[in-house]
Amino acid sequence: MSMPHAPERPRLTLGIVPLLDAALPIVAREGGFFAAEGLEVTLSRESAWSTLRDKLAAGILDGAQLLAPLPLAMSLGASGPPCDVLAPLVLGRNGNTLVLSPYWAEGMAAPLDDSPGGRDPAVNARDFAERLRRRGAPRPRLAMVHPFSSHHYQLRDWLTLGGLDPDRDVELVALPPSRMVEALEQGRIDGFCVGEPWGSQAAQRGGGHVVATGAQLWPDHPEKMLGVTRDWAERHPATLAALIRALVATADWLAEAPEHRRQARDWLALPPYLDRAMDHLPTLPLGEPPVEQRLTGLRPEVGEMERVVDHLARQLDVPLQRHVVETCYSPVHFDAATHQERA
Incomplete structure (x- = not known):
């Protein structure tokens, strides 16, 4: 297997919305997982999904936490001007x-x-x-x-x-x-x-x-995805691979021990992120009923998006082209990143 290449773009800005499933990018930044992959990441908190969508499409953001249907809606031109967007990693399920x-x-x-x-x-x-x-x-x-x-x-x-x-x-x-x-x-x-x-x-x-x-x-359905434009992914493949590896390492760390989830809760409660919205939660509640928030199972699967595809097709009243769906939610970038050996 090949060794990872150095990121083409080591300084990145990622967009997030203050929610528990922004945990992976927040913890990756605060816990040093981005830095371990040679990335210096700034997180831009946005209050509305439409703002985040527009900034990603305009190139103001390198990547973003996206609602699972948005990469497809953006690629189809159903949410703003057409913009090919990929979802190479699942940031959270349920929630x-x-x-x-x-x-x-x-x-x-x-x-x-x-x-x-x-x-x-x-x-x-x-x-x-x-x-x-x-x-x-x-x-x-x-x-x-x-x-x-x-x-x-x-x-x-x-x-x-x-x-x-x-x-x-x-x-x-x-x-x-x-x-x-x-x-x-x-x-x-x-x-x-x-x-x-x-x-x-x-x-x-x-x-x-x-x-x-x-x-x-919708049990265990992907809820949020990492989103990047197709053009950005093609120009920065090593950067995208480093980003994916950092987020996978973060998810693994969170799953290791309860004290890690308590530390993650404290990072999410910092003023740049969720601040007082975390006051009622003593820890980061992962896998607990009834919400069953999951930050595992990060590999995207096209077949898991059928509910989204069906709703979008009815919403737009048009059949959706299969190749667009398969391109949006392909695991190819995830597999390439996670099969590389670490330096």
Whole structure:
């Protein structure tokens, strides 16, 4: 096997959104895993996925934490001007929570309660549909983080489990993740689907109740990906390989010991990252029910993206070209990076 080449671009800027599944790039920077691969990485915190998308497409960012559907949506020109984007690594699986206000969630089972509603997300979905039929207008306003997101698609799937039409029976709006809890508490929305830590924060503050999770609806599905433009990847193959190896080493370190996850929690709680949003979490909760946040299984698999592909095809009302899907989510860069010997 070949020895790794020195990175062509050792100083990088990566975009992140303040969520638990930004942990790998944050820990890689704070724990020295990027530095061990010869990379000096600056992390740029963005509040909205659309801002991060635009900066990646414009070349302001070298790479970014992306919603799993975004590389494909960007490549198709469905989210901004067409821009070929690759997703060479999975940054996180699961981690989403579906939260309703106390008015709508009254009496509903929490996920994984021993009652049927806790084990089967369809039970709470049917309960929500029955309350909606009884209470009538106005339609509940439910928020997701971006139109091209698993949050949007999981929310639609949950509503469908209750026999509701997501386009007719509710109003769907997009909000940045960090604004969800405040919007729910102020009554501007009636519920949301968002990544952690915002759902557990809403529950801890009493402003909302978790009624389903992404881990129930789409078990172990890729939630966030590392995204780079195809042009950038072609111009910086050794840099991309070093980036992938650093993130894999970070995931391995996190999985080794509970004290590593406590240290990671403290790094995420630094002001440049999640700051006070971590106050209710004593550690980085990986693999714990009901959210089952996972930062392992980093190799992308085209077959795992079928739910995203199906939703995107319906959303755009066009069949998606298979070669575009296979290019976006190909494991070729991951395999090349992880099969190289370390210097």
